[in-house]
Amino acid sequence: MNLQSQLATAAQVLVEQLRIQRVTRVFCVPGESYLPVLDALYDSGIAVTVCRNEGGASMMAEAWGKQTGRPGICFVTRGPGATNGSGGVHIAQQDSTPMILFVGQVERENRGRDAFQEVDYRAFFGGMAKWVAEVNEPDRMGEMVARAFSVAMAGRQGPVVLSLPHDVLPAASQSPDAPFTEALEITPGASEMAKLEKLLAQASRPMLILGGGRWNPSALAQLSRFAERFGIPVCTSFRRAHLFDPLHPNYAGDLGLGANPRLVARVKASDLVIAAGARLNELTSQGYTLFDIPVPQMTLVHAYPGAEEIGRVYRPHLPIHATPAAFAAALETLKPGRAPLDVGDAHQDYIDWSEKSLPQPGAVNLSEIMVWLRGHLPADAILCNGAGNYAGWIHRFFRFRRFNTQMATVCGFMGYGVPAAVAMKSLYPERKVLALNGDGDFLMNGQEFATAMQYGLPIIALVFDNATLGTIRMHQEREYPGRVSATDLRNPDFAAMARSFGGFGATIEKTEDFAPAFLAAEESGLPAILHVKFDAEGITPSTTLSAIRAKALGA
C-alpha cells in the first residue's frame, strides 16, 4: 500500500513503516492515548498480542528482539503504561537488544502542564534508551520510525523510545515512506587482524570469551573453526551459553554467576584473552576481579561492535571495532604458524563440573531435574528464565546445544521467564518452549500465563518453590546471619492456579515425580505450570543455608 497517494494519518504512516520494516507482531497493553495506532493495526496484517501488564509486554518485545536480531515492538499508553513498561527497556539496554517502545503522550498544546498521565520521557528513559524522541510533526513520522530502527540496530544494539502525542496520531501526514533498514556491519581492519595473528603466534595460554548479541549460526561456525585451528579454549559470558556447543572439544564453560572455579583460575592465568562480542560485564568479570583495571594483566584483545564500549573499563592491548559476523569472517583468514594448542584439560574441567547431578537436601533434587531435561528435550527447545538462585542449576547442569535457545537476562531481571516464553512460542509454535521460574520470580509476571492461554501457546512453566526469595536470603545469611527479614514467602497452589486459567497443573514433591508430570504436561497440549516444591536449605548447587549461616556466625 502506498500511503503517499491517499490521505493518511500519522498513525497509519507509523504502522505502514512497521510493515516496511517487516514487523510481523507487536506486543501491547492498549490505552486511549494511541487509539489511531490500534485502528491502523486492525487491518495491517501485523499480529497484535495484548498483554496483562506492560512489564510483560515490554519483556516480550525485548525477547523477540533478542531472538530475531530485529527490534521487538511494544506499544504502551502514557504515564502508567510507560512506567510499567520500563522493565523491558532496562533489559534491552543491559542485554544490548534491539527494541522500540512506542509510548502515548499528552496533546502537544498541554505538554509541560503536568497534564493527565504526562511524563517527560526524555528524562525518564534518558539513561536507559539509546534514543528518546517525541514525534511532534505528523509529516516526519516515517523518518522518525525508520531512524528508531537504525539506531536500535546500530553498533551495540539497544532500546529506543518514541513518544506519540495524542493529537499527532490522527493528524493528516504527508510523510514519505522510508525504505527497509538493515543493521550495519563493521569490518575489522586488515592491520588489526595481522596484529592478532602475531599475538596468537606468541601466546601459550590463550582463552576466548564469547558473548554479546548480533551473532548468527554461520558466524559462530566460523568462530568455532578458528578455535579448533589454533587450539583455543572458548568460554561463554554470563547468560550467553547458547553461543557455543558445550560438547564441542574446545568448550571450557560458562563464565557467569557460580562459575567453575577452575575456569576462573584458567582465565586469570591466561596470557591472551580474546573477548569476541562480549562487553566483559560485572558478572562475566566475576565482580571486576578477573582482569586488572584499567590495564589487564594479560594481553587483551577486545572485538566489539560499539566503539564507545571498547575501553570502558579495560584498556585492551588490541582494540578491534567490528560486528561479530564480520570479526568471525576475518578470523577465518588467520593462519596458525603451528599445531593447535591442547584444549583437552579445559574441556574436561567443564565436563567434570557439569556432568553428574549432585546430592541436595530434601526430596527434590534440581540437578537431577536439569540432567533429565537435558536428556529429554530436543536440541532446539528454548529455555526462558528470570532471576533467582534456581538459575544456578540451569547454568551448571543444563546444556544449550543450539544458538539462541537460552533466553535469560544479563541484567538478572525477575519475572522474565513467562513473558519471554510467550514471545518465543508465538515466534516458533512448533518448538518446545519452557519458562523456568523461582516462586518469587514467577509471580512478578505470572499473569502473562493468561496471555499464553488466550493465544493457545502451550508453554511449560516450571515454578521452583522454596518458599523464600532465596537469593536475597542467601545474602542475608552471609551478612546478617539468622536475621531473616522480608524474604519468607507464603505461596499459592500454583498447579491450581494453572487449572483456574484453563491450563494444565501438577505439583511435584519428589524428584521421581518430575518426569511423569512433565510428560503429562506435554501430552495435555495446554499451557502448563509444574509446581516444584523443594527445600530452601539447598540454596545453591554447592552449599546450604545452614553452612552459610554457620560460617558467618563463626567469622
Ligand SMILES: Cc1ncc(C[n+]2csc(CCOP(=O)(O)OP(=O)(O)O)c2C)c(N)n1
Ligand atoms: C525485578 C527484580 N526485583 C528484585 C530483584 C532482586 N532479586 C534478585 S533474586 C531475588 C529473589 C528470587 O527469589 P525466587 O524467585 O524465589 O528464586 P530463588 O532465589 O529462591 O531461587 C530478588 C528479590 C531482581 N533481580 N529483579
